[in-house]
Amino acid sequence: MKPINIGILGLGTVGSGTVGVLRSNAAEISRRLGRDVNVFMVSTRNAEKAREVCPESTLVTADPFEVVRHPDIDIVVEVFGGTEIAKDLVLEAIQNGKHVVTANKKLLAEYGNEIFALAEQKNVMVQFEAAVAGGIPIIKALREGLAANNIRSIAGIINGTSNFILTEMREKGSAFADVLKKAQELGYAEADPTFDIEGHDAGHKITIMSALAFGTPVNFNACYLEGISKLDSRDIKYAEELGYRVKLLGITRKTEKGIELRVHPTLIPESRLLASVNGVMNAVRVDADMIGETLYYGAGAGSKPTASAVVADIIDISRLLTADPGNRVPHLAFQPSQVKPQNMLGMDDITSSYYLRVQVKDEPGVLGQIANILAKEGVSIEALIQKGVLDQTDAEIVILTHSTVEKNINTAIAAMEALECVHGPVVMIRMESLHG
Amino acid sequence: MKPINIGILGLGTVGSGTVGVLRSNAAEISRRLGRDVNVFMVSTRNAEKAREVCPESTLVTADPFEVVRHPDIDIVVEVFGGTEIAKDLVLEAIQNGKHVVTANKKLLAEYGNEIFALAEQKNVMVQFEAAVAGGIPIIKALREGLAANNIRSIAGIINGTSNFILTEMREKGSAFADVLKKAQELGYAEADPTFDIEGHDAGHKITIMSALAFGTPVNFNACYLEGISKLDSRDIKYAEELGYRVKLLGITRKTEKGIELRVHPTLIPESRLLASVNGVMNAVRVDADMIGETLYYGAGAGSKPTASAVVADIIDISRLLTADPGNRVPHLAFQPSQVKPQNMLGMDDITSSYYLRVQVKDEPGVLGQIANILAKEGVSIEALIQKGVLDQTDAEIVILTHSTVEKNINTAIAAMEALECVHGPVVMIRMESLHG
Numbered sequence: 062m063k064p065i066n067i068g069i070l071g072l073g074t075v076g077s078g079t080v081g082v083l084r085s086n087a088a089e090i091s092r093r094l095g096r097d098v099n100v101f102m103v104s105t106r107n108a109e110k111a112r113e114v115c116p117e118s119t120l121v122t123a124d125p126f127e128v129v130r131h132p133d134i135d136i137v138v139e140v141f142g143g144t145e146i147a148k149d150l151v152l153e154a155i156q157n158g159k160h161v162v163t164a165n166k167k168l169l170a171e172y173g174n175e176i177f178a179l180a181e182q183k184n185v186m187v188q189f190e191a192a193v194a195g196g197i198p199i200i201k202a203l204r205e206g207l208a209a210n211n212i213r214s215i216a217g218i219i220n221g222t223s224n225f226i227l228t229e230m231r232e233k234g235s236a237f238a239d240v241l242k243k244a245q246e247l248g249y250a251e252a253d254p255t256f257d258i259e260g261h262d263a264g265h266k267i268t269i270m271s272a273l274a275f276g277t278p279v280n281f282n283a284c285y286l287e288g289i290s291k292l293d294s295r296d297i298k299y300a301e302e303l304g305y306r307v308k309l310l311g312i313t314r315k316t317e318k319g320i321e322l323r324v325h326p327t328l329i330p331e332s333r334l335l336a337s338v339n340g341v342m343n344a345v346r347v348d349a350d351m352i353g354e355t356l357y358y359g360a361g362a363g364s365k366p367t368a369s370a371v372v373a374d375i376i377d378i379s380r381l382l383t384a385d386p387g388n389r390v391p392h393l394a395f396q397p398s399q400v401k402p403q404n405m406l407g408m409d410d411i412t413s414s415y416y417l418r419v420q421v422k423d424e425p426g427v428l429g430q431i432a433n434i435l436a437k438e439g440v441s442i443e444a445l446i447q448k449g450v451l452d453q454t455d456a457e458i459v460i461l462t463h464s465t466v467e468k469n470i471n472t473a474i475a476a477m478e479a480l481e482c483v484h485g486p487v488v489m490i491r492m493e494s495l496h497g
Numbered sequence: 498m499k500p501i502n503i504g505i506l507g508l509g510t511v512g513s514g515t516v517g518v519l520r521s522n523a524a525e526i527s528r529r530l531g532r533d534v535n536v537f538m539v540s541t542r543n544a545e546k547a548r549e550v551c552p553e554s555t556l557v558t559a560d561p562f563e564v565v566r567h568p569d570i571d572i573v574v575e576v577f578g579g580t581e582i583a584k585d586l587v588l589e590a591i592q593n594g595k596h597v598v599t600a601n602k603k604l605l606a607e608y609g610n611e612i613f614a615l616a617e618q619k620n621v622m623v624q625f626e627a628a629v630a631g632g633i634p635i636i637k638a639l640r641e642g643l644a645a646n647n648i649r650s651i652a653g654i655i656n657g658t659s660n661f662i663l664t665e666m667r668e669k670g671s672a673f674a675d676v677l678k679k680a681q682e683l684g685y686a687e688a689d690p691t692f693d694i695e696g697h698d699a700g701h702k703i704t705i706m707s708a709l710a711f712g713t714p715v716n717f718n719a720c721y722l723e724g725i726s727k728l729d730s731r732d733i734k735y736a737e738e739l740g741y742r743v744k745l746l747g748i749t750r751k752t753e754k755g756i757e758l759r760v761h762p763t764l765i766p767e768s769r770l771l772a773s774v775n776g777v778m779n780a781v782r783v784d785a786d787m788i789g790e791t792l793y794y795g796a797g798a799g800s801k802p803t804a805s806a807v808v809a810d811i812i813d814i815s816r817l818l819t820a821d822p823g824n825r826v827p828h829l830a831f832q833p834s835q836v837k838p839q840n841m842l843g844m845d846d847i848t849s850s851y852y853l854r855v856q857v858k859d860e861p862g863v864l865g866q867i868a869n870i871l872a873k874e875g876v877s878i879e880a881l882i883q884k885g886v887l888d889q890t891d892a893e894i895v896i897l898t899h900s901t902v903e904k905n906i907n908t909a910i911a912a913m914e915a916l917e918c919v920h921g922p923v924v925m926i927r928m929e930s931l932h933g
Contacts, residue, residue, distance in 0.1 A: 062823065082645050082787050092712055092835035093644050095823060190642075196788035198642025206626075206634025208529050209518050209808030276528055334794060337773050351518050352632035352805040355795035358770060359788060369788040372645030383821035387498065387531060390816060399528035 064097040065379045068128035068159075070150055071141040072105035075164050075191065077114045078364030079138060079371045084116065086372075094376050104128045129154035136378055138371060139163040148172050155179045155187070160382075162374040164191035164367055170265035173272070173279040177392040184386045188374035193266045194219050194343045196366035197359040198373065203273045203347070204394040210349035212274040214314035216327075216493060219266045221341035221361045222250045222257035223289050223309040227326075228339045230294045231301065237292055249341055259288035260309065260324035267311030270345070271322050275315055275403060276395035280322070283405035287325035296418060296488060299459050300328050303444060305416075306336040307490065319404030321411045328416050328461075328492040334358075335495060346495060354495075409468040414443065416461055417470075418488040419477055423456040427482045431458065434476045438469040455484060461492065501815045502537035504564035504595075506586055507577040511600050511627065512539070513550045514800030515574060515807045520552065522808075530812050540564045565590035572814055574807060575599040584608050591615045591623070596818075598810040600627035600803055606701035609708070609715040613828040620822045624810035629702045630655050630779045632802035633795040634809065639709040639783070640830040646785035648710040650750035652763075652929060655702045657777035657797045658686045658693035659725050659745040663762075664775045666730045667737065673728055685777055695724035696745065696760040703747030706781070707758050711751055711839060712831035716758070719841035723761035732854060732924060735895050736764050739880060741852075742772040743926065755840030757847045764852050764897075764928040770794075771931060782931060790931075845904040850879065852897055853906075854924040855913060859892040863918045867894065870912045874905040891920055897928065 069076050083090065083098050091097050099118075104125035105111050111121040122128065129137055129150050137154040139161060141147045147168050154161050156179065163169065169176065169189055180187045190200045194217065203212070218224050222244060229240040241258070244250035256262050264284045272279045289309050297307050305328040314321040329336050334356050338344040343361025348354050360366035381389050393400050421427045428447070435442060441463045448457040462470070474487045505512050519526065519534050527533050535554075540561035541547050547557040558564065565573055565586050573590040575597060577583045583604050590597050592615065599605065605612065605625055616623045626636045630653065639648070654660050658680060665676040677694070680686035692698050700720045708715045725745050733743050741764040750757040765772050770792050774780040779797025784790050796802035817825050829836050857863045864883070871878060877899045884893040898906070910923045 086645060086647055086787070089647050090645060092831045093827065095827075095832045197791055198638050201637060201642050202634050205813065206637050206809055207805065208812045209522060209526060209805045211522055211525050334770065334773055337770055349805070351522070351801040351808075353796050353802060355633055355793070357791070357793060359791035365787040366789060369643065369645045369785070372787075373642055376644045377641065380824045380826060381820065383824045384817065385819035388816045388819045391529070391531075395528045396531045 062096040064099040065136060065375070066099050066101035066134050067136045067138055067375060068102040068131060068134040069100065069138045069140065070104050070125045070128055072103055072107065072111055072114060073140065073142065074364045075140040075367045075371065076103070078368030079140065080114050082365065082368040082372050090372065090376065094379055096379065098375055098379070101134055102128050102131055125150055126153065129157060129159065134159060136160045136162060136375055138375070139165055140371070144168050144171055151176055152179060155183050155185055158183055158185060160185045160378045161187045162371055162378065163187065163189050164371060166192040166262070166265040166269060170268040170279055170281040173269065180392060181397050186378050186381060186389060187392055188378055190374050191367045191370035193269055194345055195359065195361040195363065196369040197343060197345065197357050197361065198370070199270070199345045199357045200273065202357060203270060204390050207347065207349050207352060210351045213348045213350060215267070215270050215274055215312070215345060215347050216335065216495060217267065217270070217311045217343070217345035218308055218335060218338050219311050219343050219345065219361060220257050220263040220309060221343060222254065223263070224338065225249045225341045226258065227289060227307060227309065230292070231297050231306065234294055234298065236294055237290060258290050260286040263309060263311040263324045267313055267322065267324060271313035271320065273394040274313065275320055276393065276400055277320065277403050278400055280405060283322050285323040285325065285408050289326050292326055293488065296416070296490060299418065299448070300416060303461060304331050305329060305492070306331050308335060310493065312493065316406065316412070318410060319406040321406050323408065323411065326490050328490055329495055333495045409471070411467050412464055413467060414462050414464050414492040414494070415470050416459070416490040416492055419458045419460070420451065420455055420484045421458055422482040422484065423450055423454055424482065428458065430480060430482065431477055434473050435462065438473045440465045440469055440473055498532040500533040500535040501571050502535050502569055503572045503574055503811060504538040504567060504570040505536065505574045505576065506540050506561045506564055508539055508541035508543065508547055508550060509576065509578070510800045511576040511803045511807065514804030515576065516550050518801065518804040518808050526808065526812065530815055532815065534811055534815070537570055538564050538567055561586055562589065565593060565595065570595060572596045572598060572811055574811070575601055576807070580604050580607060587612055588615060591619050591621050594619055594621060596621045596814045597623045598807055598814065599623065599625050600807060602628040602698070602701040602705060606704040606715055606717040609705065616828060617833050622814050622817060622825060623828055624814055626810050627803045627806035629705055630781055631795065631797040631799065632805040633779060633781065633793050633797065634806070635706070635781045635793050636709065638793060639706060640826050643783065643785050643788060646787045649784045649786060651703070651706050651710055651748070651781060651783050652771065652931060653703065653706070653747045653779070653781035654744050654771060654774050655747050655779050655781065655797060656693050656699040656745060657779060658690065659699070660774065661685045661777045662694070663725060663743060663745065666728070667733050667742065670730055670734065672730055673726060694726050696722040699745060699747040699760045703749055703758065703760060707749035707756065709830040710749065711756055712829065712836055713756065713839050714836055716841060719758050721759040721761065721844045725762055728762055729924065732852070732926060735854065735884065736852060739882070739897060740767050741765060741928070742767050744771060746929065748929065752842065752848070754846060755842040757842050759844065759847065762926050764926055765931055769931045845907070847903050848900055849903060850898050850900050850928040850930070851906050852895070852926040852928055855894045855896070856887065856891055856920045857894055858918040858920065859886055859890055860918065864894065866916060866918065867913060870909050871898065874909045876901045876905055876909055
């Protein structure tokens with residue numbers, strides 16, 4: 062069978078990783094696929110690097126639009142990044158009948174609906190395994206492996222930078238700012254780390270997984286984002302004393318009232334597998350009605366792991382090229398006609414348990430007042446520990462609640478903060494038991 | 498599109514689970530697949546049960562051969578069990594041009610080569626996600642998700658019964674025989690548990706994964722099998738003191754000299770994710786050159802989890818029906834012409850670290866003699882602890898070695914056992930660091 066011709070947009074970390082994987086493992090890939098994958102053309106401003114990285118036969122251009130317009134290219138690999146030019150490139154590639162592989166989570170979380178609609182119309186495939194959790198084949202699991210299930214929830218550690226920082230904060234008791242600096246020195250965090258540490262990156266990924274799980278359009282606007290930059294290492298320590306770890310989780314869950322979609326620091330019991338996922342590693346836990354709990358673990362970023370997913374997508378497309386388009390795996394797991402909006406819950410309406418830390422005047426009666434406030438909102442207490450006195454006059458109370466609706470907690474927190482004996486804001490971190 | 502017609506051979510746990518999943522989640526499955534899956538016919542000796550479980554329209558027969566011969570059936574689901582009739586049924590189904598989904602690991606590990614060869618010849622698909630680790634989509638990960646990689650090794654907890662027993666032995670310090678009895682009462686172990694506890698079941702599964710990983714024919718005869726029935730809970734306790742857990746692992750690894758394929762109790766460092774996989778759960782760890790380490794976790798058995806995998810295979814086949822057969826995912830991950838035997842290493846030639854427990858006369862000079870024996874075989878010691886005196890005269894020495902070839906350990910053990918100061922056989926358990 063004749064080689065499949067690919068064109069790569071951008072020769073950064075993932076782009077050059079993709080060429081590297083295709084070259085190093087050319088024999089193994091051909092043994093599996095039954096044909097060769099040919100890097101026909103790349104676009105980059107750095108022609109010198111292209112000549113180092115690519116086979117001699119590869120055409121090199123500075124103009125990415127030349128790639129999406131070239132008649133001999135079967136599959137366009139978009140590892141260009143950003144959303145402006147990348148979107149134009151992807152749409153024009155599809156318009157020209159080319160299949161697309163992209164690692165661009167932001168592009169899909171924000172413009173996925175438009176892209177998939179055009180792809181359906183033009184009968185081409187858009188694959189995006191590399192966009193979520195790097196090389197871990199979680200998109201394939203959600204679209205294909207678990208296709209017999211009603212998926213109930215997904216919870217994932219899907220930002221390596223944040224997980225590295227949280228791991229260091231726990232293991233060394235260091236402050237957020239210090240660990241961030243170390244992460245930047247090690248190359249685990251960008252010079253401007255906002256995108257990672259404030260939950261945007263995790264938000265893009267959980268948004269994509271939510272659509273695949275529940276058969277809805279992608280809806281990044283509905284995703285609640287809360288990062289880790291305000292986390293106090295004291296709370297990580299207290300959580301550990303109570304048998305919990307703090308992780309930045311992307312969570313999506315189908316409830317009777319609607320779909321929850323959120324990213325925030327979360328306490329999880331230390332006995333759960335997700336609690337043991339440390340450093341820059343990623344893991345996604347899926348709960349589904351027939352299979353129950355499954356978990357997928359691996360490297361969530363990096364040149365080679367991400368390229369592993371890009372190349373798997375190239376292989377998949379090459380295999381499906383001859384299939385009746387109606388029989389291909391649908392982009393969002395469900396047939397396009399079956400992708401339907403569902404009610405998205407605001408944060409006030411989500412259900413969770415909560416960790417609260419309250420700084421109080423160390424005097425009799427304080428505990429009672431706080432307990433009364435929680436009782437009034439119907440919030441029951443799972444555990445309460447009074448921590449040692451902070452200074453001459455103040456103490457800290459740490460409370461774990463049972464499951465409740467978030468607006469009740471917010472009301473209770475406001476009432477606590479209005480008490481004279483409560484000093485400063487109440488710290489609130491959400492908890493997940495990860496039991497179904 | 499017209500419904501796909503399936504015929505199910507056998508209506509035991511997995512067969513009735515499959516009908517159950519197809520009925521409960523019919524809407525969700527159609528939303529994904531774009532067509533209905535129709536349980537056209539089942540074979541069972543229990544017609545009454547069939548009428549309870551199946552839709553009214555389902556044909557029921559006592560003769561399984563009627564299913565594989567029926568012209569209106571597209572996909573035959575073999576959940577018949579065993580290897581004699583099941584093999585005839587599968588071969589005849591293929592001969593009749595039917596696609597096959599099977600959960601029968603024994604059948605594939607022992608007769609897979611013959612079955613896949615006929616399937617290639619007849620241009621039909623044989624899918625077997627349910628045969629390994631229940632509902633966990635590990636076959637899909639190996640064949641498709643990791644297709645860009647040279648796979649280096651696989652290590653899996655792939656027998657729930659054994660893992661349940663080992664978990665209980667560790668947590669409660671109970672003896673093997675007592676826990677086995679409890680497992681039988683709970684329904685986690687069969688009345689005749691040999692198949693599970695002596696490693697046969699895990700051996701079938703790792704044999705299948707080994708072929709997929711390395712592009713070789715299935716070769717169950719080359720698989721070394723050692724179960725957990727001879728494990729002493731004392732060794733589990735000592736291992737834990739040293740920072741290790743004991744798990745029954747299926748292991749396959751590509752080395753320069755050949756392929757290792759083995760099932761045996763194994764010490765793994767407690768910090769590794771596999772060490773936290775407890776109870777009846779399964780997990781498979783794959784190490785591959787580009788993606789590095791990935792891990793897949795979930796229920797390895799049970800009616801619904803296994804049925805989840807069977808139905809995922811039905812969906813996959815339905816989608817691929819219109820593809821050019823040459824473009825389908827190959828049965829053993831590699832194109833049939835590329836499936837090649839490789840040298841399989843005997844146990845003498847495998848490389849591992851080792852846990853040794855030696856009962857010795859409690860007198861000066863004993864330690865030196867043992868250390869000398871290990872040194873003579875080129876085995877270096879990672880840790881050595883002298884355990885408390887067993888009775889008036891004897892003590893126990895526990896040794897962890899660095900990595901070495903197994904024949905050196907066997908020679909050393911024989912030399913130790915020949916010493917006058919060593920009493921009884923030396924206990925040996927293999928270790929895996931699970932670092933690449």
